[in-house]
Amino acid sequence: xxxxxxxxxxxxxxxxxxxxxxAYYQKKQFYPSVVYLTNSNPSMAVMYLQAFILVLLVGKILxxxxxxxxxxxxxEHLIERSWFAITETCLAFxxxxxxxxxxxxxxxxxxxxLKAFHWLAEDRVDYMERSPVIGWLFHIRILSLLMLLAxxxxxxxHHAYAFxxxxxxxxxxxxxFEYSILIIMIVNILIKYLLHAIDSRWEAPWESxxxxxxxxxxxxxxxxxxxxxxxxxxMVRIYTxxxxxxxxxxxxxxxxxxxxxxxVLSRRAIRNMNTLYPDAxxxxxxxxxxxxxxxxxxxxxxxxxxxxxxIFHAACLRLWFQRQQTCPTCxxxxxxxxxxxxxxxxxxxxxNAPHAPNANANAxxxxxxxxxxxxxxxxxxxxxxxxxxxxxxxxPPPPRPAALASLSADxxxxxxxxxxxxxxxxxxxxxxxxxxxxxxxxxxxxYSNVVANLPLNCNTVATxxxxxxxxxxxxxxxxxxxxxxVVPTTSTYKxxxxxxxxxxxxxxxxxxxxxxxxxxxSIDADAEELRRRRLQKFTTEK
Amino acid sequence: MMAGSALRRLMAEYKQLTVNPPEGIIAxxxxxxxxxxxxxxxxxxxxxxxxxxxxxxxxxxxxxxPLSPPKMQFICEMFHPNxxxxxxxxxxxxxxxxxxxxxxxxxxxxxxxxxxxxxxxLSVVSMLAEPNDESGANVDAAKMWRExxxxxxKIAERLVRKTLGLPPPE
Numbered sequence: 001x002x003x004x005x006x007x008x009x010x011x012x013x014x015x016x017x018x019x020x021x022x023a024y025y026q027k028k029q030f031y032p033s034v035v036y037l038t039n040s041n042p043s044m045a046v047m048y049l050q051a052f053i054l055v056l057l058v059g060k061i062l063x064x065x066x067x068x069x070x071x072x073x074x075x076e077h078l079i080e081r082s083w084f085a086i087t088e089t090c091l092a093f094x095x096x097x098x099x100x101x102x103x104x105x106x107x108x109x110x111x112x113x114l115k116a117f118h119w120l121a122e123d124r125v126d127y128m129e130r131s132p133v134i135g136w137l138f139h140i141r142i143l144s145l146l147m148l149l150a151x152x153x154x155x156x157x158h159h160a161y162a163f164x165x166x167x168x169x170x171x172x173x174x175x176x177f178e179y180s181i182l183i184i185m186i187v188n189i190l191i192k193y194l195l196h197a198i199d200s201r202w203e204a205p206w207e208s209x210x211x212x213x214x215x216x217x218x219x220x221x222x223x224x225x226x227x228x229x230x231x232x233x234x235m236v237r238i239y240t241x242x243x244x245x246x247x248x249x250x251x252x253x254x255x256x257x258x259x260x261x262x263x264v265l266s267r268r269a270i271r272n273m274n275t276l277y278p279d280a281x282x283x284x285x286x287x288x289x290x291x292x293x294x295x296x297x298x299x300x301x302x303x304x305x306x307x308x309x310x311i312f313h314a315a316c317l318r319l320w321f322q323r324q325q326t327c328p329t330c331x332x333x334x335x336x337x338x339x340x341x342x343x344x345x346x347x348x349x350x351x352n353a354p355h356a357p358n359a360n361a362n363a364x365x366x367x368x369x370x371x372x373x374x375x376x377x378x379x380x381x382x383x384x385x386x387x388x389x390x391x392x393x394x395x396p397p398p399p400r401p402a403a404l405a406s407l408s409a410d411x412x413x414x415x416x417x418x419x420x421x422x423x424x425x426x427x428x429x430x431x432x433x434x435x436x437x438x439x440x441x442x443x444x445x446x447y448s449n450v451v452a453n454l455p456l457n458c459n460t461v462a463t464x465x466x467x468x469x470x471x472x473x474x475x476x477x478x479x480x481x482x483x484x485x486v487v488p489t490t491s492t493y494k495x496x497x498x499x500x501x502x503x504x505x506x507x508x509x510x511x512x513x514x515x516x517x518x519x520x521x522s523i524d525a526d527a528e529e530l531r532r533r534r535l536q537k538f539t540t541e542k
Numbered sequence: 543m544m545a546g547s548a549l550r551r552l553m554a555e556y557k558q559l560t561v562n563p564p565e566g567i568i569a570x571x572x573x574x575x576x577x578x579x580x581x582x583x584x585x586x587x588x589x590x591x592x593x594x595x596x597x598x599x600x601x602x603x604x605x606x607x608p609l610s611p612p613k614m615q616f617i618c619e620m621f622h623p624n625x626x627x628x629x630x631x632x633x634x635x636x637x638x639x640x641x642x643x644x645x646x647x648x649x650x651x652x653x654x655x656x657x658x659x660x661x662x663x664l665s666v667v668s669m670l671a672e673p674n675d676e677s678g679a680n681v682d683a684a685k686m687w688r689e690x691x692x693x694x695x696k697i698a699e700r701l702v703r704k705t706l707g708l709p710p711p712e
Binding site: 126129210293294295296297316319320323324326328329331 | 547550551554555605606608609610638654655656
C-alpha cells in the first residue's frame with residue numbers, strides 16, 4: 001500500500017516534469033509553453049493526474065497532523081462513505097452538465113475532501129467515549145480541526161450565497177446546501193465533544209448525558225430534514241429532481257424518525273417507571289441477591305420493580321429505556337403491560353431469579369381444576385401477570401350449556417320440532433358447546449406451556465445453558481424441547497423453529513397428560529423415539 | 543457515566559470469567575489499558591467437525607456496553623454458515639433489537655443487558671456445533687453444510703489443524 005503510493009507519486013512527478021520540460025523545450029518561453037500545455041490533451045491529462053495526487057498528498061499530511069494514525073474502523077468507514085459520496089457527486093454532474101469545467105470539478109473535489117475530514121472528526125469524537133486515555137494532544141487536534149472546518153464551511157456558504165444573490169441560481173446552490181449540512185454536522189460534533197469532555201472530567205456518574213445526546217440528535221436531525229426538504233424543493237423548481245440528494249435525505253429522515261420515536265417512547269417508559277412502578281423493598285432486593293443485572297453492581301436503594309417483577313437500578317433502567325422499552329430480563333414490553341397492582345403481589349418468587357414467572361405458574365398448577373369437570377372455567381393463573389410471549393390471552397369463560405335433566409319441559413320443547421325457532425334454539429346450544437370446547441383447548445395450551453417450561457431445571461444441555469440460565473421466556477424452553485430435532489444432514493430441518501408451531505404440535509401430542517412429571521417423561525420418550533426414527537431414515541437413505 | 547459503568551461491568555465480567563471460567567473458553571482484555579477490546583479462545587465443541595480446534599476471536603465493546611452488544615470477529619480463518627468471510631460472527635444474541643441484517647430473527651433472541659460475554663461465547667460454541675443455515679452470513683458455507691456435508695467436514699478439519707499449527711491432512 002505504502003509502496004504503491006510512493007511509486008504512483010514518483011511516476012506522476014516524473015511524468016509532469018517530462019511534460020513541462022517538453023513544452024519548455026519546444027517553445028523556449030513561458031507563455032507559449034503554457035498555451036501549448038493547455039492546448040495539448042495528453043499534457044493536460046498528466047497535469048490533472050498530478051493535481052489529483054497532490055490533493056491526496058495534502059490530505060495525507062493534514063490527516064497526519066490532525067488525526068495521527070487512523071484506526072482500521074475509521075479507515076473502513078471513510079472508504080465506505082467516500083464511495084457513496086463519489087457516486088452521488090457523479091450523479092450531481094449530470095444535473096449541471098452545462099457548467100462542467102475544470103473549476104467545477106475542483107470545487108467538487110474540495111467538497112469531498114472537506115467532507116472526508118468531517119467524517120473523520122465525527123468518528124474520532126465518537127471514539128472519545130471508549131478511549132481510556134485522552135491526552136492534551138487529542139483536545140488540541142480536535143478543537144483546531146473543528147474550528148478550521150467551521151471556518152471553511154462558513155466561507156463557502158457565504159461565497160455560495162453571494163454568488164447566487166448576484167448571478168442567479170447555479171451549481172453554487174448545491175455547494176451552499178452541502179456546506180450548510182456540513183456546518184450542522186460540525187455543531188453536532190462539537191456538542192458531542194463537549195459532552196464527552198465534561199463527562200470524562202467528572203468523577204461522579206452523569207446520568208442525564210444520554211438524555212442530552214438523545215435530544216441533540218433529535219434537534220440536529222430535524223434541522224437536517226428541513227434543509228433537505230428545502231433544497232429538494234428549490235432544485236425541483238429551478239432544475240430537476242436532485243437524484244443525488246435522495247439517499248442522504250432518506251437516511252436523514254429515517255434517523256430523524258428514529259430519534260423522534262426514541263424520545264417519545266423513552267419518555268413514556270421513564271415516566272411510567274417514575275410514577276407507576278413501585279420501589280423495590282428490602283426483602284425483594286435480598287431475593288435478587290442485591291445485584292442489578294444491568295450494571296452487575298449492588299442495589300441498595302433507588303431500585304424499581306417492573307410489572308414483571310424484575311428489579312433493576314432506576315438509573316440503569318432509564319438508560320436502557322432510552323433504547324428499548326422492554327424488561328431486560330424477560331423482554332416484557334413495559335409500554336403495553338398493564339400497570340402493576342399491589343394486591344397481586346402475594347405469590348412472588350424471587351423477582352430476579354431465573355424462571356420467576358414459571359415458578360409462580362407451577363405453584364398454581366395443582367390447584368387449578370381440570371377444565372371438563374369444573375362448573376365454570378376459571379382463568380388459570382390469576383396471580384400471574386400475562387407472560388410476555390403469549391400474545392393471546394384467555395377469554396372469559398363461556399356460558400356452560402345446561403344439562404338435559406335440568407332443562408324445564410318448556411325449554412325441552414323448544415329444542416324439538418322443525419320450526420325456525422326450534423332450529424335456532426338447537427343451534428344456540430351447539431354454539432355454547434363449541435365455545436366450551438374452544439376454552440378447554442386454550443386452557444390445555446396454557447397448561448402445556450407451563451409444563452414445557454418445567455424441564456428447564458434439569459434438561460439443560462451444556463451448550464445451551466447460556467440461553468436458559470436467566471431467560472424464563474418460553475423461547476428458551478422451546479429450544480430445549482426441540483433439541484432432539486437437531487439431527488444433521490437434513491435439508492428441511494430448522495434449527496430454531498418458531499415457538500408457535502412447536503407449541504402447537506406439542507399440545508396436540510400430549511394433550512391428555514396432566515401431571516408435569518409424567519408429561520416430561522413422555523416428552524423425553526417421544527423425543528428419543530423421534531430421534532431414533534430419523535436416524536434410521538437417514539441411514540437407509542444413504 | 544457510561545464509559546465508567548461500562549468499564550466497571552467489563553471488569554466485573556472479566557473477574558467472573560477468570561475466577562469461574564466456563565469449559566473450553568478463555569477470554570480477557572487484550573491489554574489491561576483498554577478494557578473495551580478482548581481476545582477470546584474458543585475450543586471447538588466435542589463431537590462436531592470443529593472438535594479439537596482452538597479458535598481465536600476478538601470482541602470489541604461499545605462505549606455504552608451493556609446497553610449495546612459487542613462485536614465479535616474470529617481472527618483465524620473460519621468456514622461456517624454463520625460467520626462472514628472476514629470472521630465477523632452473525633448470531634442473534636449479538637444484534638440489538640431493531641437491526642436485523644438477515645430479517646428473520648425475533649426480538650426475543652436479541653441482545654439485552656442481561657446477556658454477557660460468557661453467554662455470547664457459549665452461544666458461539668453452540669453455533670459452531672449447530673449452524674443455522676437459514677441465516678447465510680456465508681452462503682457458500684451454508685450451501686455446503688446443507689448439500690455436501692462431507693466436503694464441509696473436510697474443510698473444517700483443515701481449519702482445525704491450521705489453528706493447532708499442524709500441516710493439512712494428507
